[in-house]
Amino acid sequence: MDDIIELIDVHKSFGKQKVLDGLSLKVPRGRTTVIIGLSGGGKSVVLKHMIGLIKPDQGQVLVAGQDITQLDDRELNQARRRFGMLFQDAALFDSMNVGDNVAFPLREHSKLNEKDIMKLVTEKLAMVGLTGAEVKMPSQLSGGMRKRAGLARAIALEPEIILFDEPTTGLDPLLTDAINRLIKDTQERLNITAVVISHDLAGAYRIAHNIAMLYQGRIVASGTPDEIRASQDPVVQQFIHGRAEGPIEVL
Amino acid sequence: MRWIGPMESLGRSFLRGLEEAGEILLLLVQAGLWLLRPPWRLRLIFKQMEFVGIKSINVVILTGAFTGGVFALQSHHGFVLFGAESLVGSTVALALTRELGPVLTALMVTGRAGSAMAAELGTMRVTEQVDALYVMAVNPVQYLVLPRIVAAIIMLPILTIVADYIGIVGGYIVGVHLLGINAGIFMAKIIEYVEVSDITMGLIKAAYFGLILSLVGCYKGFYTHGGAEGVGRATTQAVVLASVLILAFDYVLTAIMF
Numbered sequence A: 001m002d003d004i005i006e007l008i009d010v011h012k013s014f015g016k017q018k019v020l021d022g023l024s025l026k027v028p029r030g031r032t033t034v035i036i037g038l039s040g041g042g043k044s045v046v047l048k049h050m051i052g053l054i055k056p057d058q059g060q061v062l063v064a065g066q067d068i069t070q071l072d073d074r075e076l077n078q079a080r081r082r083f084g085m086l087f088q089d090a091a092l093f094d095s096m097n098v099g100d101n102v103a104f105p106l107r108e109h110s111k112l113n114e115k116d117i118m119k120l121v122t123e124k125l126a127m128v129g130l131t132g133a134e135v136k137m138p139s140q141l142s143g144g145m146r147k148r149a150g151l152a153r154a155i156a157l158e159p160e161i162i163l164f165d166e167p168t169t170g171l172d173p174l175l176t177d178a179i180n181r182l183i184k185d186t187q188e189r190l191n192i193t194a195v196v197i198s199h200d201l202a203g204a205y206r207i208a209h210n211i212a213m214l215y216q217g218r219i220v221a222s223g224t225p226d227e228i229r230a231s232q233d234p235v236v237q238q239f240i241h242g243r244a245e246g247p248i249e250v251l
Numbered sequence B: 001m002r003w004i005g006p007m008e009s010l011g012r013s014f015l016r017g018l019e020e021a022g023e024i025l026l027l028l029v030q031a032g033l034w035l036l037r038p039p040w041r042l043r044l045i046f047k048q049m050e051f052v053g054i055k056s057i058n059v060v061i062l063t064g065a066f067t068g069g070v071f072a073l074q075s076h077h078g079f080v081l082f083g084a085e086s087l088v089g090s091t092v093a094l095a096l097t098r099e100l101g102p103v104l105t106a107l108m109v110t111g112r113a114g115s116a117m118a119a120e121l122g123t124m125r126v127t128e129q130v131d132a133l134y135v136m137a138v139n140p141v142q143y144l145v146l147p148r149i150v151a152a153i154i155m156l157p158i159l160t161i162v163a164d165y166i167g168i169v170g171g172y173i174v175g176v177h178l179l180g181i182n183a184g185i186f187m188a189k190i191i192e193y194v195e196v197s198d199i200t201m202g203l204i205k206a207a208y209f210g211l212i213l214s215l216v217g218c219y220k221g222f223y224t225h226g227g228a229e230g231v232g233r234a235t236t237q238a239v240v241l242a243s244v245l246i247l248a249f250d251y252v253l254t255a256i257m258f
Helices: A043-050 A073-080 A098-109 A114-127 A143-154 A173-190 A201-207 A225-230 A234-241 B006-035 B042-052 B054-082 B085-126 B129-135 B140-178 B183-193 B196-222 B227-257
Strands: A003-014 A017-028 A032-037 A058-063 A083-086 A161-165 A193-198 A210-215 A218-223
Touching: A003 A043, A003 A193, A017 A032, A017 A043, A017 A193, A017 A210, A017 A218, A032 A043, A032 A173, A032 A201, A043 A058, A043 A161, A043 A193, A083 A143, A083 B129, A098 A114, A098 A143, A114 A143, A143 A173, A161 A173, A173 A193, A173 A201, A193 A201, A201 A225, A210 A225, A210 A234, A218 A225, A218 A234, A225 A234, B006 B140, B006 B196, B042 B054, B042 B085, B042 B140, B054 B085, B054 B140, B085 B129, B085 B140, B085 B183, B085 B196, B085 B227, B129 B140, B140 B183, B140 B196, B196 B227
Parallel strands: A032 A193, A032 A210, A083 A161, A161 A193
Antiparallel strands: A003 A017, A003 A058, A210 A218
């Protein structure tokens, strides 16, 4: 199976703090890969490397075989067209209503006329269960609705890859389940590559084809959910069983 | 914590100041380069012109009227000692067109719009909306910063014209109606002493002030970090820095032009 994203020996420090320490990771095309790990362990940093928001100090980030760390602005923008991204708090533009938010990438990057754009907006909002929310302002939406609107915007240009930054953090169990189902449905229906970062294991088991565990700046284990569950690695064991004692120092 | 001596502390803030000046100039260069490259976002520029210009008119009118009025009052107080009340009109008009119109307009707009630019861009930064622009392959300097700078450069001279005019009206009301200066003499002295160049130089200064307040507001907002507290800090710093720079550049520009 071919890999659409590959991180090779990526190092990244912020000031004196080393966040990624020789991280390597492969993301297979057309699958859902979930990256799990501790809070504040650099999961978002991994995601932001994939889309060129952060440049590594050292190492390569291959997207469809192209090293995006070497691209200039124009080429990087070209590469970014492959992606959609759902930010942690959705990052909807709060000066625009939901409809304009979803229409934003279409207006920027497609040659469609306004009528076709609005049709697509309606369609995308229906996909995420927000029919009729076009005229609402982001501030009027609940957390779960904001994430769904953010997802509608992320899939507007029908990208090949969608990155999810902690999509279920801060939601109640029912909404968590609904968002997980939405990720799974979207991935299957559009046949895209999904990269999800999460510390919600139950969700990860449900939606992932592959799980990778990030610990101390490296991927310490990766495999199918079953393989992860059966892993004998004490770090993985401690994390999936949620124990405070073990090789990971919690406090 | 290590003890930092006064010289080291001074050196550090000097270096930080240099660094900041460099970053501000880089942002200006980036915005300037985007000015040469389509798409030009006219709709966003007009929206910012409305925000910076139209919505500042009330505060500029109030500032202008009271400044002109108080200037007439003060100068009359002095001139009456040697019987030169007739010069009150031209004094008010010259002070406003050359100096007070552009500077006070710029300071008021800094407080209103420069602070709002820092707060808005800062909020967008800390809620990842700036990152979202990058991800959607839209350059935030071109989308957020450039329209604000262009709008402020266009609108500040226009607001200054309003301030000049209303200020002279304020001076006229106080001078003629309250202090009893002859209306004809008041106006004649304005026409005699105020040159067109006094007005245009003031407007050129205003355009520079527009650049300063928008650039500083955008810079502080764009590089905000540290959540809600960071947004508050960026907003305050934007107002303070822009105000100081406006006054400093006012001196420099005046020395060069007049």
